[in-house]
Amino acid sequence: MAKQQAAVVGTGQTHHAAKRLDVSMAGLCREAVDRAMADAGVDWPDIDAVVVGKAPDLFEGVMMPELFLADALGANGKPLLRVHTAGSVGGTTANVAASLVQAGVHRRVLAVAFEKQSESNAMWALSVPIPFTMPVHAGAGGYFAPHVRSYIRRAGAPEHIGAMVAVKDRRNGARNPHAHLRQPDITLESVRASKMLWDPIRYDETCPSSDGACAIVLSDEPTSGAAAWIHATALRTEPTTFAGRDQVNPQAGRDAAAALWKQAGITNPLAQVDVAEIYVPFSWFEPMWLENLGFTDEGQGWKLTEAGETEIGGRLPVNPSGGVLSSNPIGASGMLRFAEAARQVMGRAGDHQVDGARTALGHAYGGGSQFFAMWVVGSERAGVR
Amino acid sequence: MTKPLSAPLEVGFDYTRSLGPTLSRFMTALRQRRVTGVRGSDGRVHVPPAEYDPVTAEPLTEVVDVASTGVVRSWSWAAEPLEGQPLDRPFAWALVLLDGADTALLHAVDAGSPDRMRTGMRVRVRWADDRVGAITDIACFEPSDEPALEPLDDDGDPVTMITSPVRLHYRHTASAEESSFLRGLAEGRLLGQRCPACGKVYLPPRPACPTDGVPTAEEVELPDHGTVTTFCIVNVPFLGQRITPPYVAAYVLLDGADIAFLHLVLGCAADEVRMGMRVEAVWKPREEWGPTLQNIDHFRPTGEPDAPYDTYSQHL
Numbered sequence: 001m002a003k004q005q006a007a008v009v010g011t012g013q014t015h016h017a018a019k020r021l022d023v024s025m026a027g028l029c030r031e032a033v034d035r036a037m038a039d040a041g042v043d044w045p046d047i048d049a050v051v052v053g054k055a056p057d058l059f060e061g062v063m064m065p066e067l068f069l070a071d072a073l074g075a076n077g078k079p080l081l082r083v084h085t086a087g088s089v090g091g092t093t094a095n096v097a098a099s100l101v102q103a104g105v106h107r108r109v110l111a112v113a114f115e116k117q118s119e120s121n122a123m124w125a126l127s128v129p130i131p132f133t134m135p136v137h138a139g140a141g142g143y144f145a146p147h148v149r150s151y152i153r154r155a156g157a158p159e160h161i162g163a164m165v166a167v168k169d170r171r172n173g174a175r176n177p178h179a180h181l182r183q184p185d186i187t188l189e190s191v192r193a194s195k196m197l198w199d200p201i202r203y204d205e206t207c208p209s210s211d212g213a214c215a216i217v218l219s220d221e222p223t224s225g226a227a228a229w230i231h232a233t234a235l236r237t238e239p240t241t242f243a244g245r246d247q248v249n250p251q252a253g254r255d256a257a258a259a260l261w262k263q264a265g266i267t268n269p270l271a272q273v274d275v276a277e278i279y280v281p282f283s284w285f286e287p288m289w290l291e292n293l294g295f296t297d298e299g300q301g302w303k304l305t306e307a308g309e310t311e312i313g314g315r316l317p318v319n320p321s322g323g324v325l326s327s328n329p330i331g332a333s334g335m336l337r338f339a340e341a342a343r344q345v346m347g348r349a350g351d352h353q354v355d356g357a358r359t360a361l362g363h364a365y366g367g368g369s370q371f372f373a374m375w376v377v378g379s380e381r382a383g384v385r
Numbered sequence: 386m387t388k389p390l391s392a393p394l395e396v397g398f399d400y401t402r403s404l405g406p407t408l409s410r411f412m413t414a415l416r417q418r419r420v421t422g423v424r425g426s427d428g429r430v431h432v433p434p435a436e437y438d439p440v441t442a443e444p445l446t447e448v449v450d451v452a453s454t455g456v457v458r459s460w461s462w463a464a465e466p467l468e469g470q471p472l473d474r475p476f477a478w479a480l481v482l483l484d485g486a487d488t489a490l491l492h493a494v495d496a497g498s499p500d501r502m503r504t505g506m507r508v509r510v511r512w513a514d515d516r517v518g519a520i521t522d523i524a525c526f527e528p529s530d531e532p533a534l535e536p537l538d539d540d541g542d543p544v545t546m547i548t549s550p551v552r553l554h555y556r557h558t559a560s561a562e563e564s565s566f567l568r569g570l571a572e573g574r575l576l577g578q579r580c581p582a583c584g585k586v587y588l589p590p591r592p593a594c595p596t597d598g599v600p601t602a603e604e605v606e607l608p609d610h611g612t613v614t615t616f617c618i619v620n621v622p623f624l625g626q627r628i629t630p631p632y633v634a635a636y637v638l639l640d641g642a643d644i645a646f647l648h649l650v651l652g653c654a655a656d657e658v659r660m661g662m663r664v665e666a667v668w669k670p671r672e673e674w675g676p677t678l679q680n681i682d683h684f685r686p687t688g689e690p691d692a693p694y695d696t697y698s699q700h701l
């Protein structure tokens with residue numbers, strides 16, 4: 001399939017915090033957008049179209065961000081699209097923006113994703129009592145905890161793996177000046193001593209609730225010193241429930257990964273990918289997604305984590321930015337993974353740069369592990385190895 | 386077919402909104418009975434102020450005072466006011482161009498009758514008695530050629546946040562198949578349906594098998610006992626929670642079903658609940674039954690040996 005090559009030429013993100021009371025939603029988005037445009041060395045006339053994504057509407061009570069943010073996103077007189085795939089939306093937004101360049105529709109596209117969790121209550125929004133049902137739902141943690149338990153049982157994983165991921169990601173977050181949580185002194189013992197929220201998920205194994213935004217400038221040609229060339233993108237979806245659904249290792253994720261690696265010409269992901277930014281809102285999802293993505297065989301993901309291979313300096317550094325466990329503005333979290341992957345291959349990841357990163361994965365999932373979005377970016381144009 | 390069941394679903398939350406620098410000045414001024422706008426790159430004065438210029442997208446910072454009087458540019462009569470609207474009697478929605486502004490503000494005009502409304506008419510702000518720094522500080526507009534009340538300086542803190550209550554009133558309607566299931570529950574029965582293509586038994590039944598896309602019709606009555614496939618222990622309290630933590634939220638796979646559903650497990654210590662544990666329903670007293678899964682108060686251990694992992698591993 002011949003298509004226009006596309007690259008990330010600039011990324012920007014806010015300082016993420018529990019409450020960014022100093023800015024409106026528009027101001028929050030602009031903090032990220034202004035940084036992305038400066039990083040790319042472009043100005044408003046250079047942008048042909050804008051794509052915006054945010055978390056589900058009940059999360060912040062904003063139904064049509066494309067209406068009230070058009071001024072702030074410089075979209076007046078330009079195409080403005082809104083993307084909506086629950087927690088994976090940031091990743092999906094980046095993929096949609098990439099497709100507009102790859103299809104030759106636009107030369108330069110601005111992609112933006114945001115969330116102001118402080119203006120709402122995500123636990124409440126995810127637990128609306130639907131008539132006739134049992135009101136046992138308890139937010140995202142309550143949804144995912146039983147499936148984490150299933151993973152532990154199925155893989156025979158030792159209990160401390162979840163805590164190991166938390167320690168790694170929070171320490172990585174301490175290297176990232178934008179991170180919400182920066183905990184250089186966190187230890188396995190302190191994580192395991194933290195409160196059990198949704199057994200088997202502990203407080204320290206849970207993402208924070210953050211305000212933040214992320215923006216990416218995509219282009220058909222480099223506009224500044226560096227570019228992250230898009231080698232592959234993939235999106236897949238599956239229903240929340242059906243008889244025999246694999247909730248631990250969902251088929252949509254496996255299918256998306258298989259399509260992604262094929263498109264990127266990657267036959268051995270563990271050997272050929274230098275760094276991965278994977279959507280891990282609860283620590284156990286690191287080994288679960290390592291398997292789902294095909295980095296290891298089923299049931300083996302936790303061994304990569306246990307061996308320290310997912311730390312910076314390991315065979316596959318996972319979430320050197322600190323990941324979702326260090327910052328979680330839900331609507332933006334997926335795009336942050338995609339942007340951090342790009343920063344790595346652009347050599348612009350600062351103190352959490354992985355040496356020699358040339359090929360990187362950005363990954364997001366959303367809903368009840370229903371929506372999967374991913375891309376592979378490289379320091380060279382696709383097809384040049 | 387009998388009518389599907391439906392019930393009210395009320396969703397309400399008081400969202401907050403950080404205003405940012407531009408709207409903060411607008412809201413703070415309203416508290417002082419002043420209306421302000423912001424000057425755009427083309428010289429126009431935007432009321433309410435735009436945080437970013439509609440033409441250049443640059444941040445706008447030049448605040449301009451405008452009058453509390455102006456002209457109706459267009460209007461529409463609201464004969465039946467709704468909850469949350471500025472007035473509880475019939476009124477006009479109007480685009481009001483305040484004197485000194487270049488863009489119109491949408492607000493209510495308390496005209497009493499549509500006969501008193503016309504495009505081009507003069508109106509003035511009717512200020513609310515208790516002002517908090519919100520658009521509702523303008524109670525409404527009223528027809529008048531006279532000036533509005535004078536500004537009233539205060540030494541309060543700048544307004545940096547507003548509360549934006551949202552109240553949604555839905556009527557939630559179950560599908561025909563779920564309604565049959567719910568009516569069965571009202572009689573203490575658990576009625577699933579089998580897919581004619583894959584043979585899987587769904588409880589609650591769906592209008593169509595999610596895998597095969599074909600309608601399911603064959604009714605299957607299931608027993609009120611089964612196996613816990615997996616679970617979590619909820620220790621965290623949150624807004625709107627209906628059950629006091631800690632509690633065990635478990636996927637229960639009824640014997641003969643091919644899909645588990647989420648319910649509550651009691652009757653043993655939370656840390657004694659296990660994957661594979663055999664459980665049975667504890668029904669509420671019959672006089673409390675209705676068309677809801679809540680007729681089953683909870684599931685409790687039966688004391689049987691645990692189900693072997695292989696018998697439920699494909700349901701995880």
Ligand SMILES: [Zn+2]
Binds near residue numbers: 581582584594598
């Ligand atoms: Zn079927």
